[in-house]
Amino acid sequence: MKRDLRKYAQQTNARLVAGFFILLLVVGIGLIYAFYGRDAALMGLLCVGAALAPAGLVALILAAIGWFVKRVDQG
Numbered sequence: 001m002k003r004d005l006r007k008y009a010q011q012t013n014a015r016l017v018a019g020f021f022i023l024l025l026v027v028g029i030g031l032i033y034a035f036y037g038r039d040a041a042l043m044g045l046l047c048v049g050a051a052l053a054p055a056g057l058v059a060l061i062l063a064a065i066g067w068f069v070k071r072v073d074q075g
Contacts, residue, residue: 024048 033041
């Protein structure tokens with residue numbers, strides 16, 4: 001059996017990020033909804049989306065750079 005620790009670390013990081021977003025949306029927006037109502041929860045969702053857009057853009061750019069570097073290194 002072969003151990004691929006890089007793949008394991010990548011999977012673990014992906015799961016941690018997914019868990020963070022699930023907690024952020026379910027607990028965070030859920031509490032806003034419970035205390036302030038639907039309109040406030042929608043505004044909270046809009047604010048979370050606006051705050052995460054630059055981080056998502058940076059992650060997308062870094063993934064594209066990583067893909068490009070792997071492609072150049074292979075051939």
